Amino acid sequence: xxxxxxxxxxxxxxxxxxxxxxxxxxxxxxxSFFWYRQYxxxxxxxxxxxxxxxxxxxxxxxxxxxxxxxxxxxxxxxSQPSDSATYLCAVNRNRDDKIxxxxxxxxxxxx
Amino acid sequence: xxxxxxxxxxxxxxxxxxxxxxxxxxxxxxxxxxxRQSLGQGLEFLIYFQGNSAPDKSGLPSDRFSAERTGGSVSxxxxxxTQQEDSAVYLCASSLxxxxxxxxxxYFGPGTRLTVL
Numbered sequence: 001x002x003x004x005x006x007x008x009x010x011x012x013x014x015x016x017x018x019x020x021x022x023x024x025x026x027x028x029x030x031x032s033f034f035w036y037r038q039y040x041x042x043x044x045x046x047x048x049x050x051x052x053x054x055x056x057x058x059x060x061x062x063x064x065x066x067x068x069x070x071x072x073x074x075x076x077x078x079s080q081p082s083d084s085a086t087y088l089c090a091v092n093r094n095r096d097d098k099i100x101x102x103x104x105x106x107x108x109x110x111x
Numbered sequence: 112x113x114x115x116x117x118x119x120x121x122x123x124x125x126x127x128x129x130x131x132x133x134x135x136x137x138x139x140x141x142x143x144x145x146x147r148q149s150l151g152q153g154l155e156f157l158i159y160f161q162g163n164s165a166p167d168k169s170g171l172p173s174d175r176f177s178a179e180r181t182g183g184s185v186s187x188x189x190x191x192x193t194q195q196e197d198s199a200v201y202l203c204a205s206s207l208x209x210x211x212x213x214x215x216x217x218y219f220g221p222g223t224r225l226t227v228l
Contacts, residue, residue, distance in 0.1 A: 032215050043202060043219040044154070051213060088154070090217070096167055097209045099144070099217060103153035 001026050004091050006102035014110050019076040021105050023089030032092040033065055033072045037085045044088055079109045115220035117203050123226045124193055132188040132223045136205030143186050145178060146202040160186060161209055193227045200224050
């Protein structure tokens with residue numbers, strides 16, 4: 001099992017709909033979880049960090065963490081064409097204090 | 112305040128030459144990370160610094176790659192005898208604290224695009 005796993009996509013979502021991005025991880029004792037957005041040719045930029053089970057909302061974005069099932073998801077409401085990007089999930093690996101990134105999911109919002 | 116800065120933004124070099132890439136982290140950030148990203152690929156971890164020490168060098172692809180960090184701030188990634196497969200975007204990120212600390216959000220610099228001819 002990969003340490004941080006994401007579907008590579010592309011995930012196509014109509015404009016105005018909810019985009020749902022999922023990530024699973026293997027380290028049962030991970031404590032820190034991040035979602036980054038990366039536009040083509042640009043650096044990753046942080047969207048959300050989440051540390052506790054449950055939902056965390058920030059504007060149109062909601063991160064959901066379920067440590068028992070070892071998954072973290074990102075919901076984007078009212079999807080816009082500008083949300084089209086690659087979304088990277090990142091999780092801390094407890095044994096060596098490293099942040100592990102997934103390969104990313106390409107999201108395409110259809111106008 | 113200022114974010115993570117990297118220089119140069121672009122570097123074109125000939126195969127066999129040495130290159131140095133620089134990263135200036137956010138002031139006060141103790142952790143610093145180097146990644147490499149080839150076109151259309153994910154982030155490849157290279158090395159991680161906590162202060163001036165590098166607890167994890169496992170990602171360095173070969174002994175041609177080395178990195179140092181001085182004064183707990185600026186870091187330099189050096190690639191000796193560059194090869195064409197070294198062509199990629201090299202990204203630096205810093206975080207206030209160590210992984211799992213609750214202050215471990217990484218902030219990325221704009222990257223250095225390295226092209227080896």
